[in-house]
Every structure is written in structure tokens, then in C-alpha cells.
Amino acid sequence: MKLTRLPNEFKKALPVINQLTQAGYEAYFVGGCVRDAILGLPIHDVDIATSAFPAEIKEVFEKTIDVGIEHGTVLVLSGDESYEITTFRTESTYQDYRRPDHVDFVRSLEEDLKRRDFTINALALAHDGSVIDLFDGLNDLKNRCLRAVGQAQDRFQEDALRMMRGLRFISQLDFQLEAKTKEAICNHAELLTKISVERICIEFEKLLVGKNRSQALALFIETNCFKYCPQLTRYEKQLSNFAQVANHQLHDVTVAWAAILTYFNMPLQQVRPFLKAWKTSNQLIIEVQLLLQMLIIRKQRIFNAIDLYQLNEDIIPKLSELCAFYQLSEPTNLLLQRYQALPIHQLKDLAINGHDLMTYFNRRGGSWLKQLLSLCESAVLMNEIKNEYQELLSYANSKMDCEKID
Ligand code: ATP
Ligand code: MG
Numbered sequence: 520m521k522l523t524r525l526p527n528e529f530k531k532a533l534p535v536i537n538q539l540t541q542a543g544y545e546a547y548f549v550g551g552c553v554r555d556a557i558l559g560l561p562i563h564d565v566d567i568a569t570s571a572f573p574a575e576i577k578e579v580f581e582k583t584i585d586v587g588i589e590h591g592t593v594l595v596l597s598g599d600e601s602y603e604i605t606t607f608r609t610e611s612t613y614q615d616y617r618r619p620d621h622v623d624f625v626r627s628l629e630e631d632l633k634r635r636d637f638t639i640n641a642l643a644l645a646h647d648g649s650v651i652d653l654f655d656g657l658n659d660l661k662n663r664c665l666r667a668v669g670q671a672q673d674r675f676q677e678d679a680l681r682m683m684r685g686l687r688f689i690s691q692l693d694f695q696l697e698a699k700t701k702e703a704i705c706n707h708a709e710l711l712t713k714i715s716v717e718r719i720c721i722e723f724e725k726l727l728v729g730k731n732r733s734q735a736l737a738l739f740i741e742t743n744c745f746k747y748c749p750q751l752t753r754y755e756k757q758l759s760n761f762a763q764v765a766n767h768q769l770h771d772v773t774v775a776w777a778a779i780l781t782y783f784n785m786p787l788q789q790v791r792p793f794l795k796a797w798k799t800s801n802q803l804i805i806e807v808q809l810l811l812q813m814l815i816i817r818k819q820r821i822f823n824a825i826d827l828y829q830l831n832e833d834i835i836p837k838l839s840e841l842c843a844f845y846q847l848s849e850p851t852n853l854l855l856q857r858y859q860a861l862p863i864h865q866l867k868d869l870a871i872n873g874h875d876l877m878t879y880f881n882r883r884g885g886s887w888l889k890q891l892l893s894l895c896e897s898a899v900l901m902n903e904i905k906n907e908y909q910e911l912l913s914y915a916n917s918k919m920d921c922e923k924i925d
Contacts, residue, residue, distance in 0.1 A: 520657055522648040528552070528562045529644070535567060535580075535597050535604070536646045542579045544571040545628060546604075547643035547651065554639045557650070557660055558692070567604045568643065570626045576604050591624050607631035616679045616713040629653055636674065636681045637688065637700075638666045665694045671703035679710035683722035686739050690729025696738055704742040711747035716798045719748055723797075727775035728768070736762035749796035757783045767844055773803055774840045777810040781845075787811060806834055810841050817847050824900040827858050862899050862906050869895060871911040879912060880919065887924045894918050 525533075529548060539546035546569040552562045569576065573593050577583050582596035591606035609630045610619035625631065628643060628651065635641040638656035650657060654668050665688055667674045667681070675682050682704045689696055696704075711719060726735045738744075740759055745751045751758060761782040769775045776799070780790060787808060794804045809829060816826055830838065835854045842849040863869055873888050882888075895915060899906045904914050918924065 520650045520652065522556065522644065522650065525648055526556050526562055528565050529556065531600060532565050532567065532597070532602055533646055535595055535602050538579055539567075539569050539571055539576075539604075540646065542571070542575075544569050544575065544579075545607075545626075546571070547628065547645055549631075549643045550635065550640055553642040553644045553650070554656075554660065556644070557642070557657070565602055567602055568607055568628070568631055569604055570607055570628070571604075572606050572624050576606070590622055608634070610634045610677070616676065616710045619677070633668060635668055636678075636684055638668055639688075639692075639694075641668050659697075663692070663694045664697050665689055665692075665700060666697035667700045667703065671700045672706065675703050675707040675710065679707065680714045680718055680722070682707065682711065682742070682744060683714070683719055683726075686735045686742075686744065687722045687726040687729060689738060690726040690732050690735030693729075693731040693734070701738070701742065704738075704744065708743040708747055711744060716749055716796070720797050720799065723748065724772045724775065727779065728770055728772055730768055731766055732768070733762055733764065733766050750793050754783050769840065769844065771837050771840055773806045773810065774837050774844070776803065776807045777814070777837075777841050778844050780807065780811060781814060785811075806837065809834060810838060813838055814841055814845065817842055817849065818845070822849075822854075822857075824857075824861055824902075825897055827854075827861060828864070828896075828900055830854075830858055832858070862902070863896065866892065866896060868906070869899065869911070870906045870908045871895060871915070875908075875912075876915060879915075890924050891915055891918060 532548070536546045536548070546567055548565060549568040550566045552565050555562050571579065573588050573591055576593045576595070580595045580597075584594040584596070586592055586594045586603065591608050593604050595602050595604050606624045607626065607628055607630060608622045608624050610622050632641045632643060632651075632653055638654040638659045641654050642656045643651040645651065659666050665685055667685075685696065685700065685704065688694060726732065726739070729735060736758065740755065740762060745755070745758060761779055769778060776794065780793070785793065790808050790811065791804050794807060813822070813826065813829070816822065832855065835858060836851045839849050839851040839854055869892070873884060873892060876888055876891060877884055895911050898904045898914055899911075904910045
């Protein structure tokens with residue numbers, strides 16, 4: 520097969536390939552970028568593999584950065600782009616189910632393609648657009664079939680992460696899992712315990728935001744992989760309910776976590792320990808908690824100004840996506856407009872501050888001050904009073920008189 524029209528990302532990188540060939544080496548586009556180009560999908564990173572050894576790559580190019588020289592990867596700067604160029608390599612025996620004991624640089628493309636995980640990821644593309652397909656990857660692409668390169672059993676034993684990568688490709692690409700590859704995942708799911716949670720999490724998140732999340736989650740359960748991921752064993756039933764939800768694609772990882780946790784019926788206080796076990800960032804945890812709180816509200820009523828005040832501009836598109844998942848219409852632009860129109864967005868936007876109130880009431884700070892500021896915030900947000908110093912002061916005065924503030 521020959522690609523007659525190379526995508527622009529490849530055209531731009533051709534000088535790099537040509538420089539290597541002119542220096543007497545072989546060089547090809549490899550891996551995910553070739554797969555995506557043939558499928559007509561956007562290409563995110565252009566990876567190049569070459570027969571040149573790392574020191575030789577560095578001799579060919581003026582500007583290089585060592586990013587992973589022990590694995591044979593050199594970053595080459597070309598124009599305003601940079602490309603990862605990796606020497607053809609083989610991987611020796613694996614003793615820990617995740618990393619080869621060592622890698623050997625070789626001059627053969629075939630050896631390099633053999634070590635790759637799936638046939639659709641083991642394609643190489645030459646400068647003239649011809650595709651090198653040693654494992655029938657093109658046929659698998661055509662039939663939308665995900666198949667391990669060589670003996671699936673061996674491949675997952677070498678590197679157990681490949682099972683999670685496989686499930687996420689099923690979701691991302693909406694492919695079918697080939698029978699032997701599936702059987703091998705069923706037989707080796709337990710090896711996921713050898714893989715770091717962080718790496719599993721990256722693949723799981725990609726699975727959640729893929730096109731065919733439902734199919735991938737069904738396989739995640741059927742192959743028992745879910746049992747070797749943090750915290751999921753006890754949620755088998757809920758996970759399976761979530762897998763049965765029609766494929767309304769989610770595009771944001773935070774929204775995807777919020778959606779799944781809603782299916783788990785997880786109380787808010789359990790969200791943090793759950794996501795901590797998945798080693799997600801603190802920022803993600805805070806956002807998921809906020810999204811879940813907002814969803815609970817929105818299931819009961821339309822958001823009011825005090826609800827919107829909890830938000831920020833970054834989370835609004837996420838909230839909109841989560842609401843849409845639950846057939847609740849909250850278009851981003853309208854939410855944003857309502858949010859921007861709020862009279863204040865944070866406590867420090869209030870025309871009166873704690874210091875003003877302490878001076879006026881001649882009292883030291885304490886819980887009374889917090890309560891009073893919070894009443895002022897709400898009154899301004901609900902348009903009961905204007906955000907003006909005098910109005911706030913008389914409002915505070917009236918509240919000190921009539922409410923139980925201590
Ligand atoms: P994405 O589109 O998400 O980047 P990708 O297939 O390009 O998907 P990368 O992690 O960028 O994934 O890896 C690039 C290529 O390296 C893969 O296409 C595959 O050929 C090979 N590869 C990556 N991880 C593994 C692995 N664990 N085992 C074997 N080959 C792998
Ligand atoms: Mg890639």
C-alpha cells in the first residue's frame with residue numbers, strides 16, 4: 520500500500536527523514552502516527568525510527584537534545600518543530616512484566632516492529648508514502664481489529680500495560696478485540712498488579728474518553744482487568760451499569776471521572792480517597808468533587824447565583840459536558856454568560872472586607888465575621904443589595920441586630 524497524499528505533519532518532517540537517508544541510514548515514520556494517518560484521524564505526535572545509532576543521529580543533525588538516549592531516543596529540532604527519533608531496537612527478556620532487562624540497538628526495521636504491541640501499531644511509513652506492513656496490520660486496520668503482534672500470551676507477559684493499552688484502543692478507535700488477544704488478556708489480567716497505578720490510570724482515562732467506552736468497559740470487566748485496578752472490585756455491578764450506558768462520548772477526563780463516580784453512587788467524602796488510590800492530581804479531585812456537588816443541585820433545580828459563584832471559567836465547559844451526559848441542558852456559553860454577569864466572583868470582590876467590619880463593630884475576628892461576610896456575599900449575589908460599601912455596612916448592621924451571629 521502507498522499513501523498517495525502524505526498528511527502535512529509528515530510532509531513537514533520529511534527533511535528529517537531525508538537527512539538520515541542521505542547519511543546512509545534507514546528512517547521511517549512509525550507507530551501511532553502511521554495508524555492514525557491511514558485511518559484519517561488527526562496525528563498528534565510524529566515518531567521516527569531509524570537504523571542510525573544515537574551517536575550517529577547526533578552527528579547528522581545540528582540541534583539535538585538527549586531525551587532518552589539509553590532507550591535510543593534523541594529529540595531533533597527542525598525548523599519550529601521537534602521530532603523524537605528512536606534507533607531500531609529489540610527488547611531482551613522481561614523479568615518484571617513491565618520493562619525489558621535491557622534494550623539492544625539494531626539495524627533491522629523488522630526487529631523493531633516485532634517488539635511493538637499491536638499489529639496496527641507496528642506499521643512503518645517510508646518517505647515515498649509506501650507502508651511497510653510485516654504483521655498484516657493494514658488488514659486489521661481495514662477490518663477494525665485489534666490484534667497483538669506475534670503470540671499475544673507472550674506479549675502481555677513481557678509488558679502487562681499492553682492489556683490496558685489494548686482496551687483503550689478498543690475505546691478510542693472503536694475496534695473489535697481479536698479472539699486470541701482477548702483470551703490472552705483474560706489469562707493475564709492479574710499481571711496488571713505489576714504495573715504502576717499512574718501508568719494504568721493514563722490508559723484508563725483514555726479509555727473513558729474514547730468513542731466506544733461502553734465496549735471497552737464491558738471488556739475491562741469481562742477480562743477481569745478491573746479487579747487489578749484500584750478500588751474497583753467492589754463496584755463491579757455499578758461499573759457494569761456504567762458500561763451499559765449508550766456511548767455518549769465524553770471528551771474531558773475530569774467529567775469522565777465525575778460520570779463514573781455518579782454511577783457508583785459515591786458519597787462526596789469518599790471521592791478523595793478513591794481518586795487518591797488512582798493517584799490522580801489534587802486539582803482533578805477538587806474539580807470532580809465540585810462537579811458532583813453541582814450535578815446533585817442541577818438534578819433538583821436550575822442553578823442560582825450562589826451556585827454559579829462556586830464555579831470558575833475553567834470548570835464551566837466541564838460542568839456543561841457533565842450535565843449534557845445526564846440530558847440536562849446547560850450550554851457552556853449560557854453558563855459562562857450567567858457566571859460573568861455575577862456581581863462578584865470571589866470574596867475579595869466584595870466592597871467591604873473583614874477589616875472594615877472589625878473596625879466598625881469594634882470586635883476581634885472570629886466566626887461572627889465569617890458568618891457576616893458570607894451573608895453579605897449571598898445578599899450581593901442574590902441582588903438583594905448592591906455591592907457598595909455603605910449598603911453593605913447597613914446590611915451587616917441589620918444582620919448583627921436580628922440574626923444569631925456569634
Ligand atoms: P497515541 O495515539 O495515544 O500516542 P500510540 O500508539 O502512538 O498512541 P505511544 O505511547 O505514543 O502510543 O507509542 C508509540 C508506539 O510505540 C506505539 O504505536 C507502539 O508501536 C509502540 N509502543 C508504545 N508502548 C508500547 C508497549 N508498551 N509495548 C509495545 N509497543 C509499544
Ligand atoms: Mg503516540
